[in-house]
Amino acid sequence: MDESQLIARVRTGDSAAERALYDAHVDRVYRLAFRLAGDDALAQDFTQETFIRAFDRLGSFRGDSAFSTWLHTITTTVVLNGLRKVKRFRQREADIDDAHDIGVAQRHAEPDLKTRLKQAIDDLPEGYRTVFLMHDVEGYTHEEIGAALGVETGTSKAQLSRARAKLRVALSDFAGEWTA
Amino acid sequence: MMDQHEDPTFEQWLKGAARTTYHAPRTTPRDEMWNKIVAARRNRHVIELRPWMRWAVAAAAVLILGIGIGRWTAHQATRDNESPIASASDSSRNLVYAVAATQYLSRTETFLTSFRAPGRSRADNARFASQARDLLTTTQLMIDSPAGDDPRLRPLLEDLELVLVQIAQLDARGGAHDTDLITQGMNQSNVLPKLRSAIPAGPVPVRTEGAL
Numbered sequence: 009m010d011e012s013q014l015i016a017r018v019r020t021g022d023s024a025a026e027r028a029l030y031d032a033h034v035d036r037v038y039r040l041a042f043r044l045a046g047d048d049a050l051a052q053d054f055t056q057e058t059f060i061r062a063f064d065r066l067g068s069f070r071g072d073s074a075f076s077t078w079l080h081t082i083t084t085t086v087v088l089n090g091l092r093k094v095k096r097f098r099q100r101e102a103d104i105d106d107a108h109d110i111g112v113a114q115r116h117a118e119p120d121l122k123t124r125l126k127q128a129i130d131d132l133p134e135g136y137r138t139v140f141l142m143h144d145v146e147g148y149t150h151e152e153i154g155a156a157l158g159v160e161t162g163t164s165k166a167q168l169s170r171a172r173a174k175l176r177v178a179l180s181d182f183a184g185e186w187t188a
Numbered sequence: 189m190m191d192q193h194e195d196p197t198f199e200q201w202l203k204g205a206a207r208t209t210y211h212a213p214r215t216t217p218r219d220e221m222w223n224k225i226v227a228a229r230r231n232r233h234v235i236e237l238r239p240w241m242r243w244a245v246a247a248a249a250v251l252i253l254g255i256g257i258g259r260w261t262a263h264q265a266t267r268d269n270e271s272p273i274a275s276a277s278d279s280s281r282n283l284v285y286a287v288a289a290t291q292y293l294s295r296t297e298t299f300l301t302s303f304r305a306p307g308r309s310r311a312d313n314a315r316f317a318s319q320a321r322d323l324l325t326t327t328q329l330m331i332d333s334p335a336g337d338d339p340r341l342r343p344l345l346e347d348l349e350l351v352l353v354q355i356a357q358l359d360a361r362g363g364a365h366d367t368d369l370i371t372q373g374m375n376q377s378n379v380l381p382k383l384r385s386a387i388p389a390g391p392v393p394v395r396t397e398g399a400l
Contacts, residue, residue, distance in 0.1 A: 158376060
């Protein structure tokens with residue numbers, strides 16, 4: 009059974025077809041949610057919310073684009089909005105913690121490459137980070153990214169290029185790792 | 189031709205390092221998530237209004253508003269002599285909130301469409317920030333009202349709250365970069381299409397009442 013037939017069956021309320029459609033796409037949705045969120049509980053929440061929205065709104069899917077493209081548009085919307093809310097909440101918590109920690113001396117160990125890479129990716133502007141993770145880490149094409157984020161393909165390419173440039177500068181201390 | 193900023197060796201190394209070390213996902217917990225999806229959908233009762241139903245609801249809401257105002261004024265006149273009477277049933281109160289929500293959404297749609305329009309000057313930032321603060325207050329009241337219990341409306345209200353917070357923080361010194369970031373965020377989260385789809389079809393004067 010091809011995907012359009014599967015979608016037609018989901019529209020009629022066929023729960024087996026819903027599960028089949030879910031199984032066909034859940035890995036990619038969960039992986040992307042996890043890469044962007046970095047937290048299993050959040051990634052699961054975002055994945056569930058994505059599929060709940062997708063099933064609720066399947067009536068509005070006209071088939072002009074691939075189902076996966078439509079689904080990834082929902083995924084990125086759910087994840088990025090969710091992360092913004094989490095970030096605001098954590099910022100408030102951090103502000104409170106900072107107020108409590110005034111006067112407490114802290115020692116920081118020299119970060120290793122893995123830590124620095126994580127920090128450098130986390131520090132990228134949201135658009136750059138999203139495009140970098142989708143393209144370089146999860147293997148989406150610029151066309152898929154453009155459709156999912158509602159931007160031109162050229163914008164996706166430009167953001168990826170800038171993201172790589174920023175990462176190269178941020179990791180310049182470790183240049184020996186890739187020139188060796 | 190290779191861009192002067194490109195470095196294929198670095199990019200290859202970066203891809204490999206990021207794939208293996210940055211937020212590497214575990215095996216997808218398929219069944220665990222599926223069970224939660226099924227349970228959540230079972231508990232969700234979203235009523236989709238068809239166009240004719242929207243008209244019926246709008247007409248009923250206007251009627252109930254009229255009755256509500258009539259009763260309220262009557263109660264004001266006889267308040268000292270009579271015991272309190274419930275002013276409206278829960279369902280009619282919800283319809284009143286639905287009408288208020290429609291007017292609020294129309295106003296916000298107009299505002300965000302104006303904000304996103306090109307050709308904005310820096311001097312406009314202060315005006316937009318002031319208007320965003322007004323709408324933000326209304327948004328937060330809407331979230332706390334029965335309209336905020338609507339599972340279809342609540343995520344939209346929360347998205348709008350986030351956008352309005354960002355616009356409210358703009359100042360006259362803010363450059364195009366700040367507004368571009370907000371616009372980019374709006375595009376990524378599809379706020380305007382979602383907002384437009386949440387506004388019931390209706391006569392223009394009703395939809396745009398109170399707009400900028």
